[in-house]
Amino acid sequence: MNINWYPGHMKKTLEDIEKKLKLVDFCIEIIDSRIPYSSRNPVFDDILKNKKRLIIFNKSDLSDPNLNKKWREKYTDEDHAVLFYNALRPNVKAVVEKSRDLMKEEIAKFEEKGLNKGPLRAMIVGVPNSGKSTFINSISGTRSTKTGNRPGVTKTNQWIRINPKLHLLDTPGVLWPKLEENVGLNLAFTGAIKDEIMDTDTLALKLIERLNSIDKDILIDRYKIEVDEKMSPLEIMENIGKKRGALMKGGFIDYSKVSKIVLDEFRKGTLGKITLEDPDDF
Numbered sequence: 001m002n003i004n005w006y007p008g009h010m011k012k013t014l015e016d017i018e019k020k021l022k023l024v025d026f027c028i029e030i031i032d033s034r035i036p037y038s039s040r041n042p043v044f045d046d047i048l049k050n051k052k053r054l055i056i057f058n059k060s061d062l063s064d065p066n067l068n069k070k071w072r073e074k075y076t077d078e079d080h081a082v083l084f085y086n087a088l089r090p091n092v093k094a095v096v097e098k099s100r101d102l103m104k105e106e107i108a109k110f111e112e113k114g115l116n117k118g119p120l121r122a123m124i125v126g127v128p129n130s131g132k133s134t135f136i137n138s139i140s141g142t143r144s145t146k147t148g149n150r151p152g153v154t155k156t157n158q159w160i161r162i163n164p165k166l167h168l169l170d171t172p173g174v175l176w177p178k179l180e181e182n183v184g185l186n187l188a189f190t191g192a193i194k195d196e197i198m199d200t201d202t203l204a205l206k207l208i209e210r211l212n213s214i215d216k217d218i219l220i221d222r223y224k225i226e227v228d229e230k231m232s233p234l235e236i237m238e239n240i241g242k243k244r245g246a247l248m249k250g251g252f253i254d255y256s257k258v259s260k261i262v263l264d265e266f267r268k269g270t271l272g273k274i275t276l277e278d279p280d281d282f
């Protein structure tokens, strides 16, 4: 695998996160709900362990509702709440309510003393392509204001005031996931790593293989092809190519065209709501 890895950069990011953690009440981790394992960096569990965390299963418009439920059970506990989300359709109310529910004991401590907690403050963390920018931009909309100068806070900290109950710290919290073989593949399938890990044709063949192992009907239904046990991913790709007329001169299959079709349709959700990872396997 050919993936750039920057330990120096990583170290600086970790230090930055640790410094800014002191400014927030809890963390919001954005993940890609199609790959709930691969779109997380296990390092977050170390450095964020003293903070409660709201795990936003973003892109839930693209993931399998049944597996979503199983993942929710796996990731939910006293200190971690889960919210299924589609950042393209922002829902301020859902995020604020989940956040306050997660932090209800902390809020109650203030209320017992007759005090008002004021806004909950959260830091956003997540791996690239999980949808952090989309989340922040869409949830803040025109309601929010970006401010730099809060008392006791250096000028570089940008607070995004979602409403009087929730403020977000514009995140330094971007980390690449651990690139185990399967994690790299999953990130490439979902478009998080573009054409870096292997060529598109090979990637598409791997995706075809994976989709078939999840459910044979995914490709059968979409491309109206026949798929039997003994067929190789290459033969399946050829059948898709014939159905789609992805042919070159002389009637040869245009593999790169078929590859683009399959990858593109998976990424856009045209092949259905598909989650590539099952919590039972972890």
Ligand SMILES: Nc1nc2c(ncn2[C@@H]2O[C@H](COP(=O)(O)OP(=O)(O)O)[C@@H](O)[C@H]2O)c(=O)[nH]1
Pocket: 058, 059, 060, 061, 062, 085, 086, 087, 088, 126, 127, 128, 129, 130, 131, 132, 133, 134, 135
């Ligand atoms: N379908 C869908 N696409 C999303 C969602 N959130 C983000 N995206 C897309 O995912 C891609 C990466 O999003 P971006 O916000 O740049 O991710 P970041 O690298 O974490 O900041 C973009 O093409 C977004 O339009 C979502 O909830 N659903």
Ligand SMILES: [Mg+2]
Pocket: 132, 133, 134
């Ligand atoms: Mg971004």
